[in-house]
Amino acid sequence: MxxxxxxxxxxxxxxxxxxxxxxxxxxxxxxxxxxxxxxxxxxxxxxxxxxxxxxxxxxxxxxxxxxxxxxxxxxxxxxxxxxxxxxxxxxxxxxxxxxxxxxxxxxxxxxxxxxxxxxxxxxxxxxxxxxxxxxxxxxxxxxxxxxxxxxxxxxxxxxxxxxxxxxxxxxxxxxxxxxxxxxxxxxxxxxxxxxxxxxxxxxxxxxxxxxxxxxxxxxxxxxxxxxxxxxxxxxxxxxxxxxxxxxxxxxxxxxxxxxxxxxxxxxxxxxxxxxxxxxxxxxxxxxxxxxxxxxFGKESFNALSIEELANAYDITKRQETHAKIETWRRALKGANARLEAQKIPSLLVAVTSAGQGLINQHFGAANEFLIYEVDSKGVRFSHHRKVETQYCHGPSACGNNPMDEIAKTLEDIDLIVTAKIGPCPKASLERYRIQISEEYAHEPIEASLLKAAKAFVPFAEEKVG
Known part of the structure; x- marks a missing residue:
């Protein structure tokens, strides 16, 4: 990494x-x-x-x-x-x-x-x-x-x-x-x-x-x-x-x-x-x-004694989970092994992720974006950006379109890499000259961003705003 x-x-x-x-x-x-x-x-x-x-x-x-x-x-x-x-x-x-x-x-x-x-x-x-x-x-x-x-x-x-x-x-x-x-x-x-x-x-x-x-x-x-x-x-x-x-x-x-x-x-x-x-x-x-x-409010545990809760806190099971995580991390590092990075433009890329080091979140469900810098030297995590309102809140929120706020938050971004995005938000973002990629759903972040950067073709026009 x-x-x-x-x-x-x-x-x-x-x-x-x-x-x-x-x-x-x-x-x-x-x-x-x-x-x-x-x-x-x-x-x-x-x-x-x-x-x-x-x-x-x-x-x-x-x-x-x-x-x-x-x-x-x-x-x-x-x-x-x-x-x-x-x-x-x-x-x-x-x-x-x-x-x-x-x-x-x-x-x-x-x-x-x-x-x-x-x-x-x-x-x-x-x-x-x-x-x-x-x-x-x-x-x-x-x-x-x-x-x-x-x-x-x-x-x-x-x-x-x-x-x-x-x-x-x-x-x-x-x-x-x-x-x-x-x-x-x-x-x-x-x-x-x-x-x-x-x-x-x-x-x-x-x-x-x-x-x-x-x-x-x-x-x-x-x-x-x-x-x-x-x-x-x-x-x-x-x-x-x-x-x-x-x-x-x-x-x-x-x-x-x-x-x-x-x-x-x-x-x-x-x-x-x-x-x-x-x-x-x-x-x-x-x-x-x-x-x-x-x-996990108090009502979820206060009726139980410390001893009862300690019995449920299975350290052996927890250690097994951590061992599996470490196995996955090793596999992920292998998948993210640096690809050849020739002819990669310098890009600021936003990623939607629900964890595990993967591109595994739908654009509409994202209330934050992971921001990466990508260039010929590789991939570097920069920071995260939150949005006040995620794009999709379910049918009851239809009509309350937060795209202007999301686009403003991402106004300097060149590319969004996401697991999936609907045609309406995709069209809105492209109007702001932000490109979208759905090609790397459930793939490791770093390797995917290098591939996406290699395939990046900039818009001819300036971004709106």
Missing amino acids: SCSSSPAKGLPKDVEALVNNHPCYNEEAHHHYARIHVAVAPACNIQCNYCNRKYDCSNESRPGVTSERVSPEEAIKKVLHVGAAIPQLSVVGIAGPGDALANPKATFETFGYLNRYAPDLKLCISTNGLALIDHIDALKAHNVHHVTVTINSVDESGEIGAKIYPWIYHDHKRYRGVEAAQLLLKRQLEGIKACAEAGILVKANSVLIPHINDKHLGEVAKVLRDLGVFLHNVMPLISKKEYGTKFGLEGIPSASSKALMKAQEACGTDMKLMKHCRQCRADAVGLINQDRKDE
Whole structure:
């Protein structure tokens, strides 16, 4: 695979084992393995202008949002229940809805349960980093090998950070403005360095905020590289008034796909990038692109005891499933072995996929597109693009045509490769000078894109719009 967030050749065996089936740390793995976030951490020790923690919310997909909070005992029940139903589950993360380390009692009690009842799962936390340096020994003791730190600025003056964080709360004191930003950065850098020295893999998240830190993220990447961060994830700001965030209410726009690609280009010269992030909710369940949280509410497991759920959590069966996945991944790598790439134009290609590394989704069912760059050097995953409304919602939605919005989202795309598409959306997209290919349904993505690129003949006219 040529994806920038797939593990590089020559990784130490212990590190390779930590990332091989981790869907966040390995782009290739996210097609096959599932994760779960347990929302045991409601409190937060900083305020971000892009964040509004919402509870009892099922219709928004972004960090800080959850339909229900759980206790540590409920969390282990949920994990065992999900792990029995979804044997591809490989990772448990605590990502809020506040900050994992602002709730250390609940966080580490949950990890204690997980070490006892689900020792085959990888354990993760997401944190803003303010309290990270205080918990390195506890993380090691609880077998937490993956830590994600959100770090949006390395500006020592604190001026950029002061525009992002109204306040932080540390050591029984609230700090504001530049003083808050400087203290937060100091402790973030200390915590990240200590994690790297302790053998804990660090993934750094940076929110791309237009007009605030968009031109600064290249500097962030350089500092992260020097600290030994394993992976850098540049996430576009999600900003709408209805989300109730300060940036949304002030009219700071969401970051565009073009801005994201530009920031990734600036950061990618210094850091290995994660490009497949979906900015998951605090209660996400399943494959990264197929959230199944609604299937696993408390009512589905709370009547059962931990022991009953542990009996159903069949580790041997789960190991057999993972072995089959690895066999499939090896076969897929063989099928995706690089074809001769002569005379291939430089293209931006959108793919519809339901997982497994295949082109196996109907255009009408897609609420996101995987975006790849294809040229004579091969195939590289770039990012994903969501659409507000998928083309087909069934007969009841007929007449509500979202094609203009979809075409706008894909306006710079040269080619869409999909399992199937109807004549009406196909004609609409061709009017926008976007070509369509249905020739590679249920085939491996990378090999198919090289073949499709070889056969590509550009339209003579300019795109409309």
